[in-house]
Amino acid sequence: MDTQALLQVDGVSIDYRTPQRVVRATHRVSFDVHAADRFVLLGASGCGKSTLLKSIAGFIPPTEGQIRLDGRSVTRPGPDRVVVFQEFDQLPPWKTVRENVAFPLLASRSVGRREAAERAALYLDKVGLSKFADVHPHQLSGGMKQRVAIARALAMQPQVLLMDEPFAALDALTRRRMQEELLALWDEFRFTLIFVTHSIEEALVVGNRIAILSPHPGRLRAELNSQFGLHSLGGVEFQATAQRIHRLLFDEPGAVAPGSVEADLRAGERLAGPAVIRPSGSPPFQIAV
Amino acid sequence: MTAPIVSTLAQAFDAAARVPPVRPEVEHVLPPLVGVAPVQPLPLGARVWQQTWLRRLVILAVLAVLWELVARWQDNDLLLPTFLQTARALVEGLASGELIDKTAISLSVLLKGYAAGILGAFVLTTLAVSTQLGRDLLSTLTAMFNPLPAIALLPLALLWFGLGQGSLVFVLVHSVLWPLALATYAGFQSVPEPLRMAGRNYGLTGIRYVLQILVPAALPAILSGLKIGWAFAWRTLIAAELVFGASSGKGGLGWYIFQNRNELYTDKVFAGLVMVILIGLLVEGLGFRTLERLTVQRWGQQR
DSSP, X not given: OOSSOSEEEEEEEEEEEOSSOEEEXXXXXXXXXXXXXXXXXXXXXXXXXXXXXXXXXXXXXXXXXXXXETTEEOOSOOTTEXXXXXXXXXXXXXXXXXXXXXXXXXXXXXXXXHHHHHHHHHHHHHTTOGGGTTSOGGGSOHHXXXXXXXXXXXXXXXXXXXXXXXXXXXOHHHHHHHHHHHHHHHHHHOOOEEEEESOHXXXXXXXXXXXXXXXXXXXXXXXXXXXXXXXXXXXXXXXXXXXXXXHHXXXXXXXXXXXXXXXXXXXXXXXXXXXXXXXXXXOSSOOOO | OHHHHXXXXXHHHTGGGOOOXXXXXXXXXXXXXXXXXXXXXXXXXXXXXXXXXXXXXXXXXXXXXXXXXXHHHHOOXXXXXXXXXXXXXXXHHHHHTHHHHHHHHHHHHHHHHHHHHHHHHHHHHHHHHHOHHHHHHHHHHHHHHTTSXXXXXXXXXXXXXXXXXXXXXXXXXXXXXXXXXXXXXXXXXXXXXXXXXXXXXXXXOHHHHIIIIIHHHTHHHHHHHHHHHHHHHHHHHHHHHHHHSSTTSSOOHHHHHHHHHHTTOHHHXXXXXXXXXHHHHHIIIIIIHHHHIIIIITTTSOO
């Protein structure tokens, strides 16, 4: 067992500010992510899992606690922690697929033009999009756009690959296929992955370690291991673990069931006094340019 | 009439007890399609009519015919020369080189003012996306100066910069800067959050971030700002020359129109106006259209 974790999240609390009040999104969360982990952050909406991921990426500074990558404190976004977002508009539409994959390599000045082109070709091949290298993103389907985003992230060879519900906007069949491909890619490259999802099934399939967060504010409820793959879907053991996670998520003493109208109303009250429910997808905070 | 109602009621009542019948599973073997082309070409007429330039040409021709008819019916050369007379004056002006000279003078002043205005707008909006104070500066300045007609500043400009290109460029900058800065800033603000974060993720900051992420992402808004700015610049320039005569020493197109109106060469006045229109059409049709086709349309940001 080698000693130090690659990424340490140490007592991290994150607040975000609305014009009226300060809201705690994440409260004193600690966990370790080791090299080649597939670490899943699982929780209902409002548990601060995306906020936590953005904080690891360096977009939002923690209010207390520290995030350390390789022992160094994370303070701002950087190419060593590449994020794959859920939204399809993360790809600059003015660049072709090939340029999109090579762009971060050139923008971060990590490699030269020639190697950027080589890496772009390699990783595009790995996600099966070599034929579409010279096409612009708007001509691709949602699943293909996410594949480009994954190829782009892998081409950077980041220390940690961060994925924020990357398959949530895809249809169920494409999502299943993408999970399979992500696992195949991991088998080949053994990158370190932090993956945010709200699907118990996806967490069990994608992750080898699952952190379960409770909502309002997000606190670490449990860390579980998972050795399931897509083939174990529906198996007895798989079902049992899914049940267990379900219980951890929903049967909190004295808490409101996540996802219920009551929970949304409470979240709204926390935000703006009278119930204002923010549209899902748009973060309640603004990131200054 | 009662029978169906009764039967619907009866159905509704025992709906809970009903179960759909169990049907056997079916599999169809699909033979390959023969003789059905999934894609068919449009008929020739429709394809020709798809050409934008053709449709525009038809509109122009109809307008020209209307003009000719109205002018002939009016029958007063001094008030409204016919289309053909104007065309003749235009061709003569072009052939003698007079119109070309005037146009060149106007265009050179125009381009200087336009370029300076674009530069100013870029600096202002870059400041505005970088700092809170820059944002306030931009919104205050645009709120103050955007409603102010450029022509109203010309007397002042003439005082400060004298009779010459300087004062014209000054008012041109004024007419381009504010609308373009507003459009560009609005474009910057509508850049989707994931794209911004993706850019910052790769370590892009400052001017590289603006140039490599914000400007291309906001290009549709910037282009429409550039078009508005171009139109405003023309208006301002022609109006300045009309009101103040040859304020740049050598007169341009506006001066040409002004002079010929004084001498009652109405056909030449119209020829000057047509020249302005032609340049407008050319810049819109060749310049901006091409730019759009090569950028925002190709990138799928605009249909």
